[in-house]
Amino acid sequence: MAVIRSFIAVDLPVALNNALEKASNQLQEELSGGPVRWVPVNNIHLTLKFLGDVSEKNIPVFETILKTEAANHRVFEISVGGFGVFPNAARPRVLWVGVEAPDELMSLQRRIDMETARLGYAPEQRAFNPHLTLGRVSRNATPSQVRKASAVLKKHKIAFLGAARIETVTLYRSDLSPDGAVYSKISTATLAE
Numbered sequence: 369m370a371v372i373r374s375f376i377a378v379d380l381p382v383a384l385n386n387a388l389e390k391a392s393n394q395l396q397e398e399l400s401g402g403p404v405r406w407v408p409v410n411n412i413h414l415t416l417k418f419l420g421d422v423s424e425k426n427i428p429v430f431e432t433i434l435k436t437e438a439a440n441h442r443v444f445e446i447s448v449g450g451f452g453v454f455p456n457a458a459r460p461r462v463l464w465v466g467v468e469a470p471d472e473l474m475s476l477q478r479r480i481d482m483e484t485a486r487l488g489y490a491p492e493q494r495a496f497n498p499h500l501t502l503g504r505v506s507r508n509a510t511p512s513q514v515r516k517a518s519a520v521l522k523k524h525k526i527a528f529l530g531a532a533r534i535e536t537v538t539l540y541r542s543d544l545s546p547d548g549a550v551y552s553k554i555s556t557a558t559l560a561e
Contacts, residue, residue, distance in 0.1 A: 371421040373542045374554065376434065376480055377413040378473075378534050380500075384448060385409050387529040391465065392502045395524060402517045403509030404463065411551055412500050414446070414467060416477045416537065419489055426487070430539050431555045433483045437476060438557035443535050444472040448500065449528035457522045460505050460514070465526055467498035476537065476559075535559055 380388070389409040396406060422430065450466035477496045485491040505517060539554045 370424045372424055372427070372554075373544070374419045374422045374430075375415055375540050375542060376417040376419065376430075376484075376537060377415045377540055378446075378537055379413055380448075381532050384530045384532050385412065388412055388448070388465065388500065388502070391526050391529060395463065395502060395526075398520050398524065399517055402520075403506040403513040404503040404517065405506055405548075406503040407501050408548065411549065412502070413538075413540075413551075414498055414500060417480050417484055417489075417492075419484065427539075427554060429487065430484070431557075433480065434537060434539055434555060434557040437479045437483065438537050438559050440479070441476045441559050442472055443533060443559045443561055444470050445531055445533050446473065446498070447528065447531045449526060449530075451524055451526035452499070453521055457518055460518055460521050462501055463503045463505070463521065464499040464501050465529065467500060469498050473498060473534070480537075 392406065392409060396404075419430070447468040448465055449468075452464055452466060453460040454462040454464065474496060477498075481491050481496075505514065509517070536556050536558050538556045541552045541554050543550045543552070
């Protein structure tokens with residue numbers, strides 16, 4: 369049985385991706401030579417649910433969930449800006465830009481999480497915190513590298529980058545390669561007007 373590594377996400381418009389690229393490039397310069405694996409800008413998206421390995425024969429079920437939930441949620445707007453790290457600046461693992469969104473996004477994410485849980489995909493244990501991942505600190509980073517990165521990250525700021533009207537939600541396939549993950553769209557569903 370063939371499986372596909374997959375996730376459900378919201379895409380960003382080109383103008384917002386361009387602003388994210390500038391912000392990411394500036395941070396990369398500040399952390400030059402640091403222990404961070406950067407996310408290519410064309411791979412940056414707002415993840416609603418990471419599914420992991422999905423049987424190919426179950427893809428139509430996920431497409432149905434996507435279409436149903438999209439039809440039950442209205443188009444909404446998000447604002448992007450601000451900078452943070454998970455779990456905290458002293459022990460950075462994930463570098464991200466914040467997303468402010470209306471309850472419509474939170475509701476959409478909760479419903480997708482609930483519907484996929486019915487199929488046996490573990491629901492999220494943590495509260496949904498919408499963000500866009502710019503990079504991840506390598507697990508092989510030395511304590512000294514982490515301290516240097518932490519010092520830069522504690523001072524780093526990212527201003528408001530823009531807003532985006534969100535009209536669709538997408539089921540993605542993620543293929544891992546030596547150069548990083550390659551994402552391809554499996555199916556896209558349109559939100560209600």
